[in-house]
Amino acid sequence: MTDVETLGQHACCGGSVRFLRHQSSELGVPATFGIFLPKEALAGEKVPVVHVLGGLTCTHETFLIKSNAVRFAAEHGIALVAPDTSPRNTGTAGEDDEYDLGTGAGFYVDATHAPWSAHYRMESYIRKELPALTESLFPLDGNRRGIMGHSMGGMGALNQALNHPEFWKTVSALAPICHPSVIPWGRKAFDAYFGGDPAKWKECDPTLLLRSGHQHPTSILVDQGLQDQYLADLRPDALVEAAKECGQALDMRRHDDSDHSYWFIQTVIADHLSHHAKGLKA
Structure with a gap:
C-alpha cells in the first residue's frame, strides 16, 4: 500500500478533517489532499463520497476550509x-511564472505537450489514482461517488462527469468555466498543455462535450452569481444552450447579488450537498 503521511488532523462537525501527502505515480511528485470523514465513516460504515475541486490558485485545503461544505x-x-489544483515543485520550466498556468492551475487535464506532460496529469490523478487510494484507506463507497467544483474546478467536475458518467454518479458546479476553449484562460492553458492541438480541447470543454453527445444520466446542478467579476469568461449561457440542444437535464440557477467568492459558495453549498445526497443515497 502507498505510504501516506498525515500532515494535520482536526475534529470537526462530529467527524474528522485530515490533510495527507503521498507519492503520486500519475504526477511523479508528492501530492497532498484533504479529506472529511463523517462520524459514520469513523465508526467503520461505508459512506458516499464527493470529490471537491478548487479553483485557480487554490490548494487541497481551500475548499474544505472556506466553503462550509463540511x-x-x-x-x-x-x-x-x-x-490539490495541480502538482507542485515539479521543476517544470515556467510553472511558477503566472497564476493561471502551472502551479495552482492544472485545469484538471492530462497535458500531452512537453514540458508539462511529464507531471501535469490531474485528470488521471483525480479519476484513477486518488479515488483508488482514498477508497483503500478509508470506508468510502466507490459505488456512490460524486464530484463538484468551483470555477476551474467546476470545469473539471463537469468534464469528469460528462466523460465518465458511470464513475461519477452525481455532479454539480459553482461558477464553472463552461466554455474554456473560447476564452483567454482556457486557450492559454490548452495551448500550453496540449501544444495547440484543438482536438484535445473537445475532451476538456463542458460545452463542446455536450455538443458532441456526452451526457450525464442525472440532472446537473450549477449555481452562478450575476455579480461575478469573471462572468464574461465563464460563459454559463453556452452551457445552457448546449444542454438544451442535446437534452441534458441542467438546473442553472442564477443569483442577482452574488459574486465569484467563497461567500457565494457558502450561500448555496447546502443545496449542493443535498443534491449529491439525493443522488448518492437513493
Missing part, C-alpha cells in the same frame, strides 16, 4: 475528498 456533508453522512 457542516452539510456531516449532516448527510457524506465524505469529502479535496485534491
